[in-house]
Amino acid sequence: MSGALPDPAPAPGWDYDRLVALADRHTTPFHVLDTARLDRAAQDLLGALGELARPTKAYYSVKTNYLPHLTRRLARHGMGADVVSGYELEAALAAGFAPAETVFNGPVKTEEELALALRHGVRVNIDGEHEIEVLERLAAAAGRDTVEVGIRVSPGVPVSTSSDPSYRLQAERAALRNRFGWPAGSPQLARLVQRIAESSHLRLTAVHAHLSSQIVHQELMLRALEKVLGEAAELHRRFGLREVNIGGGFGVPGIRRPRSGPLSALWGLHGGDPVTDEEPFLDTALLLSDVDKHMRDLGLDGVTLACEPGRWLVSDAMAMVTRVMSRKELPEARWLIVDGGNNVAPWTGSGEVHRLVPIGRAFSSDQSSWSVAGPLCYENDVHSQAVGLPDDVRTGDLLCLHDTGAYSLGRSNNFIRTRAAVVAIDGDQEQLVWRAETGEDVFRLADPGLLSADENAEPPQ
Numbered sequence: 510m511s512g513a514l515p516d517p518a519p520a521p522g523w524d525y526d527r528l529v530a531l532a533d534r535h536t537t538p539f540h541v542l543d544t545a546r547l548d549r550a551a552q553d554l555l556g557a558l559g560e561l562a563r564p565t566k567a568y569y570s571v572k573t574n575y576l577p578h579l580t581r582r583l584a585r586h587g588m589g590a591d592v593v594s595g596y597e598l599e600a601a602l603a604a605g606f607a608p609a610e611t612v613f614n615g616p617v618k619t620e621e622e623l624a625l626a627l628r629h630g631v632r633v634n635i636d637g638e639h640e641i642e643v644l645e646r647l648a649a650a651a652g653r654d655t656v657e658v659g660i661r662v663s664p665g666v667p668v669s670t671s672s673d674p675s676y677r678l679q680a681e682r683a684a685l686r687n688r689f690g691w692p693a694g695s696p697q698l699a700r701l702v703q704r705i706a707e708s709s710h711l712r713l714t715a716v717h718a719h720l721s722s723q724i725v726h727q728e729l730m731l732r733a734l735e736k737v738l739g740e741a742a743e744l745h746r747r748f749g750l751r752e753v754n755i756g757g758g759f760g761v762p763g764i765r766r767p768r769s770g771p772l773s774a775l776w777g778l779h780g781g782d783p784v785t786d787e788e789p790f791l792d793t794a795l796l797l798s799d800v801d802k803h804m805r806d807l808g809l810d811g812v813t814l815a816c817e818p819g820r821w822l823v824s825d826a827m828a829m830v831t832r833v834m835s836r837k838e839l840p841e842a843r844w845l846i847v848d849g850g851n852n853v854a855p856w857t858g859s860g861e862v863h864r865l866v867p868i869g870r871a872f873s874s875d876q877s878s879w880s881v882a883g884p885l886c887y888e889n890d891v892h893s894q895a896v897g898l899p900d901d902v903r904t905g906d907l908l909c910l911h912d913t914g915a916y917s918l919g920r921s922n923n924f925i926r927t928r929a930a931v932v933a934i935d936g937d938q939e940q941l942v943w944r945a946e947t948g949e950d951v952f953r954l955a956d957p958g959l960l961s962a963d964e965n966a967e968p969p970q
């Protein structure tokens with residue numbers, strides 16, 4: 510499989526004995542949040558930004574993980590928040606993010622949500638023309654003369670590549686068709702900017718971009734950002750920008766995404782070797798410093814350089830402990846079926862591969878290729894089609910699935926099985942910060958009168 514991880518090795522810094530001890534007290538699957546890892550990531554990012562000789566800002570992408578224990582901690586580090594819906598905005602403010610340090614992004618913002626943002630003084634980064642009309646109306650009604658807004662710009666070039674030319678072609682087409690933001694240098698963007706310029710209530714003070722997630726190709730990311738910065742420099746000359754926000758998307762080392770296109774899929778079907786490109790490493794501090802330099806070259810001195818990562822801050826601060834429930838050796842496949850599936854690790858079906866480590870006892874040093882699946886009754890609930898694990902892994906063993914901090918909690922669901930708990934560890938303290946969902950929770954939205962059998966009911970006519 511393209512981009513498969515090497516044989517599982519312990520992930521640096523995780524105390525597996527402690528995870529095993531937690532499994533005695535909590536039902537698997539459950540996530541563990543290691544707050545020290547979260548703190549370190551926050552400090553590293555703020556440290557890298559602090560090295561730059563310009564104002565900087567880090568907004569945490571709340572959608573990536575809205576766990577209150579985690580968001581409150583990041584707010585205390587002095588981060589701002591990036592939100593993309595009204596309920597996220599309310600959750601961010603409740604977590605302690607300052608409204609003036611919060612930005613409202615996303616392709617759809619309802620009138621109620623825009624009103625909420627305006628009331629709190631949260632800056633809106635405009636992505637759709639209708640937002641201009643609604644904001645103007647709301648600002649006029651509130652007697653606000655100047656509401657500062659940003660605009661989302663897209664670069665139109667891909668930020669990932671592969672040795673498979675069909676993957677590259679797909680990535681180029683997708684970048685041109687990207688529906689988030691407006692293409693740098695396009696007449697459509699110019700028209701939108703003109704609408705804001707002519708508004709008697711709105712003032713353009715920020716350019717926003719967000720290119721993708723789990724970006725690992727540093728050169729490509731920088732090249733794409735240069736297009737955004739070029740546009741920002743033009744707008745700065747006309748309007749005097751306060752901020753350029755380059756978004757998030759910084760890749761982390763513990764995750765591999767497949768980078769094969771239809772050509773290698775076909776090749777593989779005919780017995781060809783999979784794409785085995787070397788996985789590059791994205792150096793976020795270096796990227797920020799390169800962006801800073803480029804901003805200086807373009808005359809964007811004094812303008813705040815902002816970013817809004819999610820995954821990079823939280824991915825490896827969480828891991829999931831799951832138990833092997835069944836070992837099935839078939840003529841053509843060897844399966845380990847675990848109790849934590851796609852509903853609590855929602856990226857599995859898309860081919861994203863995370864490190865999987867057997868824990869809790871000494872295992873054989875003989876390894877072989879296993880397919881690892883979750884417990885759900887559908888095809889795509891597969892963690893890995895082929896991962897090297899010890900030969901003697903058996904029913905009852907524990908596995909640690911790494912990098913579950915990003916896009917697990919918020920994207921988890923209760924299809925067939927309920928959502929998992931999160932236990933936070935902080936030094937030698939331990940706290941259940943998100944309890945496991947129950948069957949009762951699943952049905953809490955139903956009309957309570959319909960939740961027990963009606964003994965007197967007649968058969969439907």
Ligand SMILES: Cc1ncc(COP(=O)(O)O)c(C=O)c1O
Pocket residue numbers: 570573591614615719721722723756757758759817818819820821915
């Ligand atoms: C607008 C915006 N900003 C930031 C992020 C965070 O991305 P990541 O978690 O990859 O850093 C996202 C994720 O989808 C996003 O849509």
